[in-house]
Amino acid sequence: MLKKWRWWQKTLLGIFVAFILVIAGGVFYLKVNTYTPTSTASAIKPVKVTKDYELFTSQEADKTKEKTNLIFYPGALVNPASYRIWAQEIAAAGYRVYILKLPLNLAVMAPNKADVVMNPHERNILVGHSLGGVMASRYAHNQPKDIAGMIFLASYPDEKGSLVKNNIPVLSITASKDQVLNHKQYQKAKNYLPKTATYEIIKGGNHAGFGSYRAQKGDGQATISNDEQQRKIGQIIIHWLQEIK
Template structure:
């Protein structure tokens, strides 16, 4: 009996150590927001463990955003602050270990009941946002993807939701074959934009990402174009 108890204790300790080691690895391999993005994030009206929120003075429509895998949420502050100035409140969700897969329904904690909103995400965050949308169609007015695509669990092709997909011509991370395949899960009225010269990491501001290609435009230019395309699309929805 004592021997069995020692074995169980040993297994529990081993599991705890493995989980702790995994968490440390993910934390140390996360992508940190640039100093500029961090500085802008400090201007957010709300900033806590759940959200970084840029509030519009007269909000036309709320935008909830799921960051890319292992990317600090503050990295998206530059374009998010531009949307807020244009009249759209942006709520950047925070996730355990910076992975949206741990809390698919994070948007439920961030939006006001009975008020429709738009949801979107970058990379893995976009896939998780589409899965949330698939399960909560009546709550939404639109879905957007930044270097991302839906899978079958997040299919939106049988809906009338407004959808925007923004990619970058120098993206070395986005799986182009899966991206093209993912289009079958989008509605026929989906809109597409391309940031010419932009790359995967340029959808936020967190430095170079492994496997990405160098951009031929500045981060500032890419952030401005992302904001431009999103605002143009949001303006149609808020009329």
């Protein structure tokens, strides 16, 4: 005969089962609420895809003596493929772009993911959208000798990601119709950026327009097309990269 379980054994089993159900439910919720790329973004094929990143490059980028790598942290719950449009444009201009793949599409789950592509012998610039920018700036703060610049897309650093002492070029791009970005915190966060930081505003753009995916909850209505915002992102970043050489 099977031995009867004691009350504490049954209690522990119940707690364990409940824990598993909560975790499974949480993962399911995150996956269901993840923003997926548009058909336009999905149709673009990276040069290389691994379990850790998507790589965009070009012959011009590969022939450049001083290789520049843009290492990108996607926004929270946004599929990495959503950023392929502007990534491809920047790669065509002579730069390599790595779009990182994050656990559950959350940068907070892998704040040091840039380690997988970091090359100390090349010029590494971190880029981050929304929450991805917060995590990227923390990485830059902790690795000052390895990072040559930082780009924020509708994002800003917190105190742990302060770049005031890093002495690196910084570009901050926002959009006039963005209602997801906390504009009050964004203004305060300028205290964590060097005085030489460059600020650009895309008129008519919104938060979701920094990628190419469905409308984001709480966002403002863009008055320019996603294609136009993608072009502007690419143009601004390319111009800035040329200026800081």
